[in-house]
Amino acid sequence: MPARRIRLQEPMKHIVAKLLSNALAEIPELAAVIGDLDIGTTVERTRDVSHGDFASNVAMQLAKPARKSPREIASSIVTALGDNEQVDKIEIAGPGFINFHMSAAAFHTELKSVLNDGSDYGRQAQKERPKILLEYISANPTGPLHVGHGRLAAYGATVANLLEAAGYSVHREYYVNDAGRQMDILGASVWLRWLSANGVNIPFPKAAYRGDYIRDIAAAINDNGIEAFGKDVILEGVPEDGGDGKSDDDKAQREAYIEALIAKAKQLNGDDGFDRIRQQALESILADIEADLAEFGVTFDKWYSEQSLMKTGRIDDALAVLEKRGLLYKKDGATWFPATDFGDEKDRVVVRENGVKTYFASDIAYHFDKRERGFDYLIDILGADHHGYVSRVRAGLEAMGYQGDDLEVQLVQFVSLYRGGEKVQMSTRSGKFDTLRKLRSEVGNDAARFYYVMRSNDQPLDFDLDIATSQSNENPVYYIQYAHARIARVFSKADELDLSWNLDNGLASLALLIAPQEKSLMSAMSHYPEVIELAARNRAPQILVHYLRDLVSDFHSSYNAHKVLGDDAALRDARLALYAAVKIVVANGLHILGVSAPEAM
RNA sequence: GCGCCCGUAGCUCAACCGGAUAGAGCACCGGUUUUCUAAACCGGUUGUUGCAGGUUCGAGUCCUGCCGGGCGCGCCA
Numbered sequence: 001m002p003a004r005r006i007r008l009q010e011p012m013k014h015i016v017a018k019l020l021s022n023a024l025a026e027i028p029e030l031a032a033v034i035g036d037l038d039i040g041t042t043v044e045r046t047r048d049v050s051h052g053d054f055a056s057n058v059a060m061q062l063a064k065p066a067r068k069s070p071r072e073i074a075s076s077i078v079t080a081l082g083d084n085e086q087v088d089k090i091e092i093a094g095p096g097f098i099n100f101h102m103s104a105a106a107f108h109t110e111l112k113s114v115l116n117d118g119s120d121y122g123r124q125a126q127k128e129r130p131k132i133l134l135e136y137i138s139a140n141p142t143g144p145l146h147v148g149h150g151r152l153a154a155y156g157a158t159v160a161n162l163l164e165a166a167g168y169s170v171h172r173e174y175y176v177n178d179a180g181r182q183m184d185i186l187g188a189s190v191w192l193r194w195l196s197a198n199g200v201n202i203p204f205p206k207a208a209y210r211g212d213y214i215r216d217i218a219a220a221i222n223d224n225g226i227e228a229f230g231k232d233v234i235l236e237g238v239p240e241d242g243g244d245g246k247s248d249d250d251k252a253q254r255e256a257y258i259e260a261l262i263a264k265a266k267q268l269n270g271d272d273g274f275d276r277i278r279q280q281a282l283e284s285i286l287a288d289i290e291a292d293l294a295e296f297g298v299t300f301d302k303w304y305s306e307q308s309l310m311k312t313g314r315i316d317d318a319l320a321v322l323e324k325r326g327l328l329y330k331k332d333g334a335t336w337f338p339a340t341d342f343g344d345e346k347d348r349v350v351v352r353e354n355g356v357k358t359y360f361a362s363d364i365a366y367h368f369d370k371r372e373r374g375f376d377y378l379i380d381i382l383g384a385d386h387h388g389y390v391s392r393v394r395a396g397l398e399a400m401g402y403q404g405d406d407l408e409v410q411l412v413q414f415v416s417l418y419r420g421g422e423k424v425q426m427s428t429r430s431g432k433f434d435t436l437r438k439l440r441s442e443v444g445n446d447a448a449r450f451y452y453v454m455r456s457n458d459q460p461l462d463f464d465l466d467i468a469t470s471q472s473n474e475n476p477v478y479y480i481q482y483a484h485a486r487i488a489r490v491f492s493k494a495d496e497l498d499l500s501w502n503l504d505n506g507l508a509s510l511a512l513l514i515a516p517q518e519k520s521l522m523s524a525m526s527h528y529p530e531v532i533e534l535a536a537r538n539r540a541p542q543i544l545v546h547y548l549r550d551l552v553s554d555f556h557s558s559y560n561a562h563k564v565l566g567d568d569a570a571l572r573d574a575r576l577a578l579y580a581a582v583k584i585v586v587a588n589g590l591h592i593l594g595v596s597a598p599e600a601m
Numbered sequence: 602g603c604g605c606c607c608g609u610a611g612c613u614c615a616a617c618c619g620g621a622u623a624g625a626g627c628a629c630c631g632g633u634u635u636u637c638u639a640a641a642c643c644g645g646u647u648g649u650u651g652c653a654g655g656u657u658c659g660a661g662u663c664c665u666g667c668c669g670g671g672c673g674c675g676c677c678a
Contacts (some may be wrong), residue, residue: 002657044617047624057620060658070658077662095658132631255677279618334676345604346676352676359678387605411606412677413671447631453615458606460671462613471640474627482640493637534617546625553625559640560633601640 011529012110015086016054016100021050023080024058030073033065042135045527051093052101053523059096070096087399107519110526114581117502122529122588130376131169134160137293137381138175141285142186143211144363145292148383150436151461154452154594156381157298158541159410165535171375172300172334175366179306180359184262185209186285187278191226191265193218194277198228205241205258213285221280225385229268238264271497292437293372296445297594306362310367315357317386318365318400319350327399342395342404363389364396371402379539383457384397384411396586410539413460420556422467443468449594450477453541455533476549480586481598483552487583488599499565501580505575513574515559524554528585532592541593548589 010018016038020135024321041484042058044408059074074092086106092101112171114121134155139149156172163170187206193215204210238260242253255274266274286303293299319438322328322337328350329336335351337360350361356457382389387409395402417424417439440448447468450564455461467507496503513522527547535543587597 038618041618044620046621047616048621051621055621060620065659097621142678177678180678332676336676349676354676356676358676383672384606385672390605411672413606459614460607464613470613475640476626478627478640482638486641488636490637497637530617538617540617542615543617549625556641557643559637560639563636565637601638 002268010107011253011533012102012526013043013045013054013530014040015106015398016056018080019084019087020056020058020077020098023077023082026080027076030062030066030076030268035065037061045530047097049095049520052089052091052099054100054102055093056098056100057096059092059098063096070392074098077405088418106523107526108507111510111522111578111581112507114525114584115507115577117492118584119588119591120582123165123532126527127167131171132163132377132379133171133173133370133373133375134163134371134379135175135381136160138177139287139289139299140177140182141282142182142209143285144213145289145436146434147439147463148414148415148434149418149555150439150448150456152381152383152412153293153296153298153436153450154449155410155412155457155541157541158449158544158593159381159451159536160380160537161594162539162541162544165532165592171302173304173370174300174301175357176286176305176307178286179310180356183278183282185258186267186281187274188258188262190213190218190221191269191274191277192261194221194226195228200228200231200234202234202261203241204256205261206244207254207258207299213288214281217281217284217417220284221277225273225364226269226277232305234261234264234268266460292440294504296436296440304366306366307360309365315361315365315370316563318368319361321368321401322350322364322399324333325399334525335375337396337399339392339395342398344391344395348392360392360396363393364400366563367393367407368400368402369399371397371400371406373415373423374476380407380409382411384413387411410457412457415461415463418462418464418466424465436597446595447475449478450545454545456542458542469587477543477595478550478601480548480590482601483555484583484586484590484597485599485601486559487555487586489581490579494565494576497565501576502569502573503577505570506577507577509570509574512571512575513578514563517554517561518575518578521551521554521578524551525585527551528589540596543587544592548586548593551582551589552586554577555586 020043021039024034037058039056039058042056042061043054044056046055052116057466059070059077062068062073063445064321071092073255074096078092081087086103086109087100088103089101091101093099118451128178135151135154136159137145137152139145139152145153159169160172161531185207186209188205192202192208194206196204197215197218208214239253239256242250265277266458269277290303302368319328319335327338327341329338333353335349337350339346339348348360349358350364351357351505356601367378380393390407390409395407396406397407443451443465451463451468454459468477471478491501513519528551531544535547536539558578563576564572564579566572590597
């Protein structure tokens with residue numbers, strides 16, 4: 001089989017932009033006032049078919065600098081545009097829009113590109129820069145992922161796919177908070193559950209990790225060398241646990257209790273012994289998270305460990321850089337970073353009075369390290385509750401000598417599950433439906449991936465389990481997948497009927513596709529590369545979701561209106577060519593969303 | 602109190618660095634298959650874009666104030 005030649009076709013929109021640029025270049029008085037206006041951004045798809053296929057508002061944009069009326073400018077541009085085989089008609093309309101009616105030949109060319117490029121259709125040529133580092137999820141490794149992390153996962157993975165399709169190099173990274181106090185709490189939690197399983201029952205701290213998975217980890221750890229100390233030995237000198245209340249006293253007492261037990265765990269097991277428990281717990285949880293995500297189609301180029309950041313001295317290095325620049329000061333025994341000098345609202349502690357470096361110190365070092373590793377542009381995808389960190393991490397980057405603008409943060413709002421019209425409670429204790437794994441097993445990976453990105457990330461998401469699991473027309477993910485399966489069925493039916501598809505004949509007969517449904521389907525299909533570009537630029541997967549639904553709707557209309565496997569071979573082959581192309585576009589779009597494109601349903 | 606995000610049709614949501622008459626799905630009503638998958642299609646109804654101003658050729662989109670909701674404001678992570 002000959003290698004298929006991949007020719008990365010520019011989106012149709014760029015064709016129009018290029019025509020406009022060429023025309024403008026021929027009009028000196030306009031060329032002089034374009035400035036940094038990007039002609040491409042003036043071109044958009046029309047909403048109304050009577051306005052043609054594309055419209056540009058460039059004449060309106062240039063009206064002010066050129067000090068002429070928009071229509072006058074439009075008129076001279078249209079004259080300079082002249083004739084082109086890809087454009088049937090150019091009109092000036094409304095306040096000064098230039099409307100382009102594309103030729104059938106232009107759409108046929110696009111259809112051929114789809115068939116030629118196949119799974120690469122819609123992919124743009126590789127850009128050298130910026131090299132993007134996309135960090136997402138980065139959930140603490142203290143337990144299984146919950147449904148909120150699922151949204152971060154689906155959103156991050158899809159944005160990464162979109163950016164790659166748009167030609168960027170994307171490095172996917174998960175930051176593992178495997179250092180610090182919470183790891184101690186995790187270790188102590190597992191230790192106490194292990195003791196309990198070995199007959200030593202210590203009142204389980206309210207501030208510890210209480211999930212059942214902790215017992216499972218405790219049961220599974222290699223406990224060689226761990227000793228079941230007596231209750232009185234362990235509790236000696238340890239204060240009582242605090243109450244359930246939200247008062248500062250209760251809180252402080254709960255902290256004191258777990259803190260004392262952590263100290264005891266280290267003392268009795270030795271630092272090495274406790275470290276072994278802690279690391280086993282961590283590895284077990286990380287393995288679970290990684291497997292969970294892999295099943296969900298979410299993978300990373302690097303799992304970046306906070307421990308490694310410490311061990312390699314990068315945190316100390318970062319603090320040394322700040323120190324050298326005079327950007328650290330002492331107050332109340334702690335070391336502070338003057339974040340207010342860089343636009344944050346408060347100064348921040350980087351080393352606590354007790355000598356322990358804060359999470360923020362790691363964060364500065366980590367983001368500094370990202371830039372030092374050669375990534376030009378950093379995107380962090382965070383839960384909406386983390387928005388307070390944005391300005392301080394930016395401040396850190398700036399203090400380290402980079403631009404704050406090098407860091408973009410996309411915040412993802414919370415997820416609520418609904419079943420039977422009722423909000424599903426997700427507290428860990430009543431915990432019917434808290435984990436991503438449970439959600440995936442109930443609704444399936446496809447529906448979960450799809451629903452998570454169906455809404456804009458800055459809107460809270462109401463995830464309706466009834467709709468996501470229903471196999472009906474209420475469920476958009478099935479609607480789209482069904483179109484793909486339907487097309488696959490047409491081709492297998494053609495084989496059954498011995499109506500083998502002649503591609504060349506089909507391509508030569510595209511001019512027969514003149515039904516309104518077919519024309520709008522061809523037009524819709526040609527949007528795809530622009531949709532990818534737009535969705536990538538806006539970090540907005542829902543744009544792709546909406547597009548696919550619209551595209552598929554056009555397909556279903558066409559399918560219902562026109563029988564494909566008819567007697568007229570030329571028309572049949574042309575329609576099969578169209579459907580083959582639609583199938584490719586649907587598959588490509590679903591692939592970016594991480595949703596399967598089934599051949600049969 | 603201060604900061605960030607949000608407010609669009611009965612419901613859930615779109616709307617491309619500001620563009621032409623603000624669009625879909627669901628729900629509701631009626632219709633379509635001797636034909637390639639009816640998980641489909643066709644037709645019908647839905648708006649003071651939270652409120653009030655401002656910026657301009659043009660505002661759901663930008664600015665100001667207010668109302669309503671979410672989140673954040675630790676020597677926690």
